[in-house]
Amino acid sequence: MKTIIAATNFSKAANHAVAFAADVACLLKGRLVIFNVVDILPVTTDAQVPIDFYEVAEEEADKSLSELALEMKKRTNNEIEIKALYKVGTVATQLDTLCDEEDPLAIFIASEFVTVFERLLWGSHAIPIAKHSSFPVIVVPANAMMKDFKxxxxxxxxxxxxxxxxxxxxxxxxxxxxxxxxxxxxxxxxxxxxxxxxxxxxxxxxxxxxxxxxxxxxxxxxxxxxxxxxxxxxxxxxxxxxxxxxxxxxxxxxxxxxxxxxxxxxxxxxx
Structure with a gap:
């Protein structure tokens, strides 16, 4: 069974890429892994992080993933296996680890991000992921609709x-x-x-x-x-x-x- 990984930061564009990936997984009768990373701020940052920052971020990630997984199950009429999980760490490292575990057919990511903060977290990672991933990376435009790759x-x-x-x-x-x-x-x-x-x-x-x-x-x-x-x-x-x-x-x-x-x-x- 082919596994597809869809990485999201819960922006509208990123969740659209997840939906696109779900359609591909459904077409191939494969399985979908929806993945989010609670990104660790760089040690060089001057930002003051609240004590409960990661605890709150993990709770929000868990809730958002559950809602997104339910939405994708409805979208695919429960015809495929859907798994949703998050990790705390850096995006590239955690994605590499997940790929080693899942051996995916491809990784799907969004092309756009709705806030400057999201672009800083994800946009800076997208290029090294695409350039160095051991698995193909598919970047999905915000207006793309999956029909088939004919x-x-x-x-x-x-x-x-x-x-x-x-x-x-x-x-x-x-x-x-x-x-x-x-x-x-x-x-x-x-x-x-x-x-x-x-x-x-x-x-x-x-x-x-x-x-x-x-x-x-x-x-x-x-x-x-x-x-x-x-x-x-x-x-x-x-x-x-x-x-x-x-x-x-x-x-x-x-x-x-x-x-x-x-x-x-x-x-x-x-x-």
Whole structure:
């Protein structure tokens, strides 16, 4: 049974991501783990924390999780197993521990946060989670509705094709029987010669799937990918996070904060 983890800070956007994840879990007849972290304030902070701060925060987390789990059970007609829990600690550490225990298919998080405080707690964690998680991280826009992942756009760096986790992609595509758009952005003068090796690699690795190629001529990689999304409206955009190459930190951050569609980030740690 496939397990999906949905992390929330109980904002409207975060709970929407949980609902989206619940729909995916229901589609796959899997199980959903709703997760919250009562975040420990950094030791360098000057904030004065009340003595009962964590006790109150834990009580609120427990109550909010119970209400959210009940809402998701109604949403899925009690067709899937739903587990809800919170931990006290730092978001990245507690999420890593949970993933080691649950071995999830994917982690779902929100793209937006409704207060500055929430953005400080979660926004600063979203980038390292996406860049270093051993499991795929799916960032859900506030207006995204889950129908199915029937069409997936896979953004590929022409300079770093060797880092593509093809086996993972095959396993993921098989779950949804999806059509595939291979998306590569490069200046116009370089597209023809650089695109041929990619099509050969893709045919060898994804030959059993319906594959279309989108070579976008644009000097700005982010603009090129967003141009593809606007024209082709994939259900899911897949991006590989690399230490070097086109999908560097600024692009990763941009697609986390402003994803045009649900975006799945695959770090080099994903097996």
């Amino acid at each position: 069409k997936m756009g896979i953004a590929i760096d022409l300079e770093h094709r060797s880092h593509i986790q093809w086996q993972f992609l095959r396993d993921w595509l098989k779950l949804f029987n999806a059509e595939v758009d291979i998306v590569a952005v490069s200046p116009a003068a370089e597209l023809t010669s650089r695109g041929v090796p990619l099509t050969i690699d893709t045919q060898e690795q994804l030959g059993s799937y319906k594959v279309s190629y989108h070579f976008v001529a644009n000097n700005d990689v982010e603009d090129g990918i967003r141009e593809y999304v606007t024209k082709n409206t994939p259900d899911l955009l897949v991006m590989f996070v690399q230490k070097h190459g086109i999908l560097h930190k600024s692009i990763t951050k941009s697609f986390i904060l402003l994803p045009p569609v649900p975006v799945m980030f695959i770090s080099q740690e994903v097996k």
